[in-house]
Amino acid sequence: MKQINQSGWKPGTPAARDDAQDFPTATGNKALMLEEPLIFEIGGADTCGVDLPKLDVAAPNRLGALARKGKLGLPGLSEPETVRHYTRLSRQNYAIDVGLFPLGSCTMKHNPRLNEKVARMPGFADVHPLQPVDTVQGALGVIDELSHWLITLTNMTAVAMSPKAGAHGELCGILCIRAALEARGDAREVVLVPESAHGTNPATAAFAGYKVENIPATAEGRVDLDALTTRLGPDVAAVMITNPNTCGLFERDMKAISDAVHEAGGLVYCDGANFNAIMGRVRPGDLGVDAMHINLHKTFSTPHGGGGPGSGPVVLSAALAPFAPLPFVSRLDDGLLHLVEEETMADEHSSSFGRMTAFHGQMGMFTRALTYILSHGADGLRQASGDAVLNANYVLRQLQDVLHAPFGASGPCMHEAMFGDAGFAEGFSTLDLAKGLIDEGYHPMTVYFPLVVHGAMLIEPTETESKAGIDQFILAMRSLAERAKEGDERLKTAPHHAPRARLDEARAARKPRLTWANKEG
Numbered sequence: 001m002k003q004i005n006q007s008g009w010k011p012g013t014p015a016a017r018d019d020a021q022d023f024p025t026a027t028g029n030k031a032l033m034l035e036e037p038l039i040f041e042i043g044g045a046d047t048c049g050v051d052l053p054k055l056d057v058a059a060p061n062r063l064g065a066l067a068r069k070g071k072l073g074l075p076g077l078s079e080p081e082t083v084r085h086y087t088r089l090s091r092q093n094y095a096i097d098v099g100l101f102p103l104g105s106c107t108m109k110h111n112p113r114l115n116e117k118v119a120r121m122p123g124f125a126d127v128h129p130l131q132p133v134d135t136v137q138g139a140l141g142v143i144d145e146l147s148h149w150l151i152t153l154t155n156m157t158a159v160a161m162s163p164k165a166g167a168h169g170e171l172c173g174i175l176c177i178r179a180a181l182e183a184r185g186d187a188r189e190v191v192l193v194p195e196s197a198h199g200t201n202p203a204t205a206a207f208a209g210y211k212v213e214n215i216p217a218t219a220e221g222r223v224d225l226d227a228l229t230t231r232l233g234p235d236v237a238a239v240m241i242t243n244p245n246t247c248g249l250f251e252r253d254m255k256a257i258s259d260a261v262h263e264a265g266g267l268v269y270c271d272g273a274n275f276n277a278i279m280g281r282v283r284p285g286d287l288g289v290d291a292m293h294i295n296l297h298k299t300f301s302t303p304h305g306g307g308g309p310g311s312g313p314v315v316l317s318a319a320l321a322p323f324a325p326l327p328f329v330s331r332l333d334d335g336l337l338h339l340v341e342e343e344t345m346a347d348e349h350s351s352s353f354g355r356m357t358a359f360h361g362q363m364g365m366f367t368r369a370l371t372y373i374l375s376h377g378a379d380g381l382r383q384a385s386g387d388a389v390l391n392a393n394y395v396l397r398q399l400q401d402v403l404h405a406p407f408g409a410s411g412p413c414m415h416e417a418m419f420g421d422a423g424f425a426e427g428f429s430t431l432d433l434a435k436g437l438i439d440e441g442y443h444p445m446t447v448y449f450p451l452v453v454h455g456a457m458l459i460e461p462t463e464t465e466s467k468a469g470i471d472q473f474i475l476a477m478r479s480l481a482e483r484a485k486e487g488d489e490r491l492k493t494a495p496h497h498a499p500r501a502r503l504d505e506a507r508a509a510r511k512p513r514l515t516w517a518n519k520e521g
Contacts, residue, residue: 033499036088040516043075049082092499094443096303100465100473104416104446104458105198105246107276107298109465114375115301115368124367129359133338139363140337144329146370150294150313153381154272155285158321160314161328161361166273169293169312170204170240172325172356176291176316177238177267178208179323179353188237188266194223195452196245198271205240215239217452220410221247221418225256232264242271243287244278246450247407248392248416248458258288267291267319275299276463277389277415280382290317296362300369311365322351327360387463388415391470395461398474402481406453415462421455425487430455433480435502438495440476 028035043049061067077085094101101108119125127139147159160176163169174191181188191205195217202212215228223241239261243251251257258268270284270292276299284292296311297303316324327341339360376384389412396417400408404422407413421430434444434457446458461470483491493502 033091034088035499036085036092038516039077039085040075042081042085043077045071045073045075047076049076049078099442100461100469101303101443102445102459102461102473103443104248104418104460105273105449106303106446107295107415107460107462108303109301109462111301111303111368112372112375115371118371119364119367121367124363127363133336137337140329140339142363142366142370143360144331144337146366146373147313147329149370149373150315153279153283154289154292154294154315155283156289156292156315157285157318158316158324160316160324160356161366162325162355162357162359163293163312163314164357164362165297165310166271166293166295166312167200167204168356169295169314170200170269170271171208172312172314173269173291173293173316173320174204174208174210174238174240175325175353175356176314176320176323177269179351180267180320181237183323183351186237186265188235190235191237192228192231192239194228194239194241194245196221196223196247196249196251196450197240197242198246198273199449201240201242201269201271205238210237217247221245221249221407221452222251223253223257225253225260228257229260232260232266234265236261236264236266238267238269238290240269240271242274243284244274244414246458247418247452248413248460249407249410250278250414254287254289262288272315273298274415277385279385280378281385284315285317290320291315296365296369300372302365302368309362309365311362311369313361323353325354325356326352327355329360384463385415388461389413391461391463391465392417392459394467394470395459395474399477399481402478402485403457416458416460418453419457419459420453421457421484424455424484428484428487428491430457432491432494433457433484435494436480436483436491437476439497440480442473442476 096108096110123138124142127136133140143161147161150159151157160169160172163172189211190213191202191210192213192215193202193205194215202214205212213231215231216224218224222245228239239257241251241254241257243254245251261268267290268288270287270289272284272292272294275284275292275294279299291314293312293314296313297309314324327339329337330340332338341355373381392415393412396405396408396413399405399417399419403419405418406420407418421428421433424433430447434447437444445460446456448456449458450456461473480491490496495502
């Protein structure tokens with residue numbers, strides 16, 4: 001393998017110390033990677049970092065028998081000690097602002113700072129859901145305009161904005177389907193879920209009271225159309241399909257699937273978590289989809305954990321629009337935007353299945369998403385999805401000669417590339433490669449998911465990574481793949497350069513130690 005990639009970046013320049021483990025330090029610190037003990041080990045429980053006046057406890061305690069009788073037991077730290085502790089811990093976190101985040105099915109991409117600036121503007125950051133309508137016209141306008149663009153991008157009829165995340169959106173869509181079927185007196189009780197769908201899909205259907213049946217995938221990683229059409233019948237309420245699917249592939253038979261389901265009297269739910277791969281290029285409404293949630297925090301910036309909670313609006317077809325949940329934004333006779341919160345406020349919405357949440361959704365996510373859409377424009381959104389697919393296919397083709405690519409021969413992937421552990425030396429696994437990736441300076445990719453591929457490695461580079469950055473990641477992956485195939489024993493004990501060694505993950509999950517005890521305890 002060449003040691004200089006196409007971008008000109010040279011690994012080991014300046015040279016990394018492979019023998020770093022042979023030079024222990026008295027403090028445990030390794031240059032600027034500082035060893036950080038638990039906060040209880042820094043400050044003693046008998047000290048306090050703040051001078052507080054003594055309290056007069058002669059007055060009756062309102063807590064009664066619930067009053068604390070022993071010492072609080074919290075560590076007392078000075079302000080510098082506190083700031084340093086949490087700053088040092090933060091430096092041990094991997095983040096999108098540090099490097100490429102290859103998690104598949106998560107879309108960990110750069111979050112434009114413009115979005116954050118707008119979300120923090122007065123009137124958005126401090127808006128309260130119980131304010132009078134005439135004082136929040138700007139916020140309601142954001143919801144209304146974002147709704148318009150989500151409907152436009154998907155060619156659907158309506159959108160429910162209140163669901164708080166992807167799985168919440170799934171539940172919203174399925175409840176709309178249940179309400180529509182009940183309205184026509186159709187007591188169907190089965191939901192079909194393909195193997196290539198997201199794992200939350202069957203859970204959502206079961207939670208909504210349906211029986212769930214699995215539809216197998218083909219050798220190409222897509223829905224088996226024949227198996228699905230054969231199973232359709234008068235008991236099938238809906239099909240929940242993920243497109244692009246969990247293997248990172250576009251379901252080419254999507255329109256045929258929708259037509260078959262509709263002909264059998266059922267409805268089609270599409271998991272839109274991967275909409276960022278087809279945004280501006282494919283409109284789900286054209287494919288016969290009846291309901292689809294969109295993860296605003298994935299497709300329209302704000303990656304998972306990147307600024308707050310998620311948001312999962314659900315776009316709906318004409319068949320389901322009357323059953324959408326409350327509330328929704330509408331311009332009434334007084335010319336103002338209102339939140340329609342009761343069925344009696346709008347005749348056309350009298351069939352709503354009710355409310356899913358107390359209020360109207362995630363204002364911070366709405367603001368960020370609309371900023372992202374308006375700053376990109378139609379051509380920018382189309383380019384973003386195209387770049388995401390281009391980057392993933394580049395990773396696929398650059399690694400398929402050293403890693404097993406189970407669907408590499410079936411054509412291009414979408415926004416994420418799938419690999420398996422076939423070809424590794426005996427005793428070596430995907431976990432070993434993932435732990436080695438930490439030594440190379442990367443958070444591991446999604447591993448062992450989806451289950452349809454043995455030792456799955458799902459890689460999503462996203463559209464915001466440069467070719468030079470992706471080339472460096474590819475270099476690390478090629479090196480690790482070759483080490484796994486050659487049986488390099490050092491990979492079995494990786495990571496070696498992280499603040500902590502490899503955990504016994506099974507034991508940590510089954511017998512976690514959730515409390516700290518001092519030496520005396």
